[in-house]
Amino acid sequence: MTDHLFLLDGETAPPMANGEIIFEAPWQSRVFGMAQSLSQTGHYQWDEFRAYLIEDIKDWEQQHSAEERGHYPYFDLFLESLTRLLNDKSMVARAEIQSRTSAFAERPHGHDHVHDQGNGHSH
């Protein structure tokens, strides 16, 4: 079980506290879970995903000053990395993701979300 637990370290380490990854919103844990699950089931090697993430983090750092880097949007970059990898691997085209996202965005307000298990810190 431990073999894949610590695959994100160094420059690709997620925000951690208390030895725990900090998910600030449910979508962050979903995107994290998806990326790991797809690698566990052999759709890509974890290192491939990691390389995409490293690239996106470097790009972001180049576009932002040192002062702005305090709160870098790790999971936003993570989401972009997964989107790019899925597109490049011809698993899900970026255009498909965009049109599905637009369709979901137009749902009436108050739509009941399926994945609602909160894991934000309560303190």
Place this chain on the structure above:
Amino acid sequence: MTDHASPQSIRTEAIESLLIEKDLLTADAVDAVITTYTERVGPMNGAKLVARAWTDPDFKARLLTDATSVVEEYQFEGGQVEKLVVRECTALDHHVVVCTLCSCYPWAVLGLPPAWYKDPAYRSRIVSEPRQVLAEMGLNLSESTQINVWDSSAEIRYLVLPKRPEGSEALSEAELAEMVTRDAMIGVAQVHLP
């Protein structure tokens, strides 16, 4: 918490629905990964302390008298353990932790609290009828075992040192740590041999 309808949240949902439609992913597999990280990775810090206490009497003595400084030496990331107290379970004494006011919890050693820990029913009933609540959670304690309920606060966080399971003498510290669960360190379960 970020708004559920944030653009990232919608895009994540879109990706997940597409991956599921294409049979590349299941929601259960995603849940399993999240569970692993939230229930295993964090609590492993506490499990390491417990396993070492089981195998090293000097360490155990220090852990029971001054857990705060022991934890400082380990340098687990993050805060929330300014003052940590460890209570040892024996045949005569069982310990269980609650936070009656909110959900104070030793994150550094246990990761994120489970959902039921924040539940008003757990928070009130574990104080008024602990034996019954523990039994409902699957832990049946003998009538001769006294149950001590410790109320966490912003100032003091508690960690339960569970009883070392019988028959585990031959196991290494690392093997022992693998067996220690988050629930056992809250005091709502015991540690069992696999």
